[in-house]
Amino acid sequence: MSIEVSSLSFDYGRNRVLKQVSFTAQDHELLSVLGPNGVGKTTLFRCILGLLRGYRGQILVDGIDISGLGAAGMAKLIAYVPQFHYPSFNYSVFDMVLMGTSVQVSAFSSPGRKQKKLVEEALERLGIAHLKDRGFTRISSGEQQLVLLARALVQESKILVMDEPTSNLDYGNQVRVLTEVKSLVGEGYTIIQSTHNPDLAFMFSDKVLALKDGAVLGFGPPDQVFTEELIYDLYGMKVKLESLYHDQVRVCVPKNIADKAVSPGFVSNL
Amino acid sequence: MGRNWGNTFIVAGLFALLLGAVIISFGLGRYPIPLREVLGIALSKIYPLGQFWTDRTETVLLQIRFPRIILACLVGACLSATGAAYQGVFQNPMAAPDILGASAGAAFGAALAILNHGRSFTITVSAFFFSLLTVSLVYFFSRRIKGKSILGLILSGIVVGSLFSAATSLVKLVADPTDQLPAIIYWLMGSLAGVGNSDIRFAIIPMILGLAPLLLLRWRMNVLTMGDDESRAMGINVHRIRFLVIICSTLATAAGVAVSGMVGWVGLVIPHVARKIVGNNYLHLLPASILCGAIFLLLVDNVSRNLLAVEIPLGILTAFIGAPFFIYLITRRGEYS
Known part of the structure; x- marks a missing residue:
């Protein structure tokens, strides 16, 4: 599935957070969004996920304008892998992943055999099946990130939006998670991630979107976008x-x- | 899925425990009734049986003990179910049924009815409707607060709740200190003394209307604990589900508080007891909370009416038992804590 963002602008009050942001991502593509903290990456993602309304410009998923879609409609198109945070209540890894199937069942019922099978498959696929009865807060942060990824997979939407999936991981786990992400891209997923690590972004991404003060500084294949000037413009370094x-x-x-x-x-x- | 089967078994066990506690409670009291007669009277309602008990025994059992025992179970069930539900939809382990002012409103309603020489039933009805009114006001104001909706709800809950508490104090101030004031104070301490079958008839409908949808929504509650953005991205209409949960919880809490008065701690502590027993998954947590709440309040009410020659108000007992127990619970840790 493709996602096409054109001339996206968003204001928080008088503060313009996104300025005329345009880019596209196709299936079999990993798009990395780079930029310093507070540059509007999270706002961009919240717009794409349909969590923020009132933006100007257009977001099309497979040619469909998402501004008219409700939560369930959005969830069937795009799944979200949030930045890790401690949940209010601890759940087993299995239950945590099972929550990703909620859009497939009505509000007054709970996931059934079909959904549980999806969870088993996703856990197997990411090599974390042995953790299914463990508490989510009792596993390592690399494993937690894979659990959140599994939860997005069982949602069965083909676009994944990942908010700094590697930000609190050690080097080994960063590479491990990105390798899984890359293999999902190989299977046809469209994945958009934000990241703070230019080296890893270059290594794994098919496209890079560089944002500065809410505007696009560069967009395209990493070997064209990544220059010494761009890094200087982005990080002042x-x-x-x-x-x-x-x-x-x-x-x-x-x-x-x-x-x-x-x-x-x-x-x-x- | 060993854990799930284990939990189903635990919930069944809790149900059996509740049944046992109910049967034993019928025998307890200043006028003890042997278990044989309790069972005999119960059976005679569905199967013609030769009477081997006195009429007086039957009256005590059906007119006094029956409503009291049933209401203790129902009130406990409602308070702990709504406590558990609120903890989920407000993503906060410290949430309790009175967080949106349901108890403060009920207290004002009851005090106002006592001031106007209301009879016991009028007091209950007034408490119920003022409880509903308070939560409606809280919800109405929260919609006008910008920013995070949960914070808005909790803030306007605090504000409206304290307004109603002040109003209750005002009623106390003007109430007749010889009979009305003690009645108000006694109501505020919470008690099931003097409830009758009419109270069951009044409370049972809103209680069921509240509890049944909560039970159906329990998977959604799991998802809502993940936060608004995440649940929305998982396809949940967060505001609609939270609104539904608030309506249902308010119905159940208002009905419960209206018949029992202020009974604190149950809605906070019991869900955490249930969390320790079956984990945080609402599929088992909510039924377990309901059953634990019913068992707990029934036992506390038994203490209330049997321990001393005078009744000990329920609210005092639940605080004395609940608060230390809560400290014990939160200092223990487990895999799912």
Whole structure:
């Protein structure tokens, strides 16, 4: 499924948070949204998810304008993987994931055998089936992120919106979660994620959207968008962009460190 | 799914425990009735049986003990069910049935009826309607508060609730200190002494109208604990579900408080007891809360009418038992806490 955002603007009171944001994402694509904190990424996601109304511009999913859709209609198109936070009440991993199927059952009933089977499959698929009876708050943060991902999968919508899925994970778990995300993209999902890590965004993304002060600074394939100027504009940090493995990987190194690194014994000079 | 079957079994066990407690409670009192006669009188209602008990025994059992025992169970069930439901839809473990002013409104209604020389039944009806009125006002004002809807509800609950509490104090001030004031104070301490079958007839309908939809909505309550944005993204119409839960909870709470007066702590503590027993999943949590609440208030009411020669008001007992027990509960931890 495709998502097409055109000239999206949003104001909180007098404060314009999003300015004429346009981009598209197709199936088999992972789009990473980059930008400093407070730049409007969360607002953008809340608009896409139908949680914020009153925006200007248009959001089309497979050509359908989402502004007319209710919660259930939206949930069938787009699933949300929230940033990790402690839930008010602890649930077992199985129950937690089962909640993702709620849109498939009426308000006055609860998920049945078909939904439970979906949960088993999603847990299996992400390699966390052994955790199903554990309490959600008692597993590692990498596992928690996979549980939230599983919950989005059982919702059976083909677009996933992920709010900083790797932000509180250690390096190993970041790569592990992104590898799962990448393999979902391979299966045809359209995935939009926000991230703070330019290196990993370059490595895994098919497209990058760079946002600064609510406006688009760059949009396109990572090898075209990722430049030293862009990183400077985004984060106010001069970097040297090093290309590795025939430009399969690009690594940002802060300029002051990169310059000194050419001379021996640079660490002691820092 | 071992845990689920285990929980179903636990809920069934709680139901059996409640039945046992009810039967035993019929025998207890200043006028003890042997278990044989309790069962005999109960059976004679569905099956013709030779009478081996006195008429007086039957009157005590059916006119005095029956309404009191049934109402203790119903009030306990309603308060703990709404407490559990509110904890879910307000995403807050500290939520209790009176968070939207249901009790404050009922207190004012009761005090006003006592001031106007209302009879026992008038007091109940007035408490019920003022309780509904208070929560409606709270909901109405909360819709006009900008920002997070939960915060708006809780804030206007506090404001409207304290307005009604002040109004109750005003009624106390002008009430006749020889008979009306003690009646108001006694009502505020909560008691099931003197309830009759007419109270059951009055309260049972709003109680069922409240509890039945809550039971049906219990999966949605699970989802709502995840927060407004997440539940909406999972396809839930958050405002509609929360509105429904508030209406149903208010009906049940108002009916409960109207017949019993102020009975605190049940709606906060019992859901947490149930959480410890069956976990946080509302599919089992809500039935378990209902049953635990019924058992708890029945036992407390038994203490209230049997421990001393004078009745001990229910609200005092539930606070004395509930508060320390709550401390004990929250200092213990488990996999699902």
